[in-house]
Amino acid sequence: MNNQRNNQQVDVIQAIQAFVKQKLANDFSGHDMAHIERVVRLAEQILKYEPKANGFIVIVSAYLHDVIDEKVVADVNQAIIELRDYLILQALTDSEIKMIFDIIENMSYRKNLNQKKTLSLEGQIVQDADRLDALGAIGIARTFYYGGNKHHIMYDPDISPRTALNEDNYKQPNTVINHFYEKLFLLKDKMNTPIAKKLAEQRHHFLVEFVNQFEKEWLGKD
Secondary structure: EOOOOOHHHHHHHHHEEEEEEEOOOOOOOOHHHHHHHHHHHHHHHHHOOOOOOEHHHHHHHHHHHHHHOOOOOHHHHHHHHHHHHHHHOOOHHHHHHHHHHHHHHHHHHHHHHHHHOOHHHHHHHHHHHHHOOOOHHHEEHHHHHHHHHHOOOOOOOOOOOOOOOOOHHHHHHOOHHHHHHOOOOHHHHHHHHHHHHHHHHHHHHHHHHHHHHHHHHHHHOO
């Protein structure tokens, strides 16, 4: 069992928390520090059911999972260099740094569209935690928050959801409601761990009920 953390690891996590808070201070796309903290809490919850996982790697990766994301940073390559240097400064081993980058560079939904990436157990936990935060009431709020930030149309019944997404066309703008059909409704069946699959069920049903009600009200059929 690797979920117990020593004092040095606790200090590193606290330092990384401050590092991430500074990096995401100006984010208004739903990938802010509040999102990060929720993902960390969800990862902690999943860890209780996955005692074989390295809890330190999971929590560090959960904190860092958005700091090199193109949705958040202007220069991904520069962000990667800065993060690697920072982790070295925090005295993480080469092995730990590799594990962390293997997770945060391969866990995103877009990166898995063309071909599903093979993730470690730790990576699967962080991916599950991140995806759970895209579901339920929080997921709905974040979806509209992101759509507004990017000036996406809220809904247009004449624009159908895309059925064949890849890494390239995924980035093209669409309506906010179509994002539910193109991604969010699919997440429930893409969870890795048993507990995440269970947690996703209720959050998924909340999404479906919301979109059904939204479309009824939009069309005046409620």
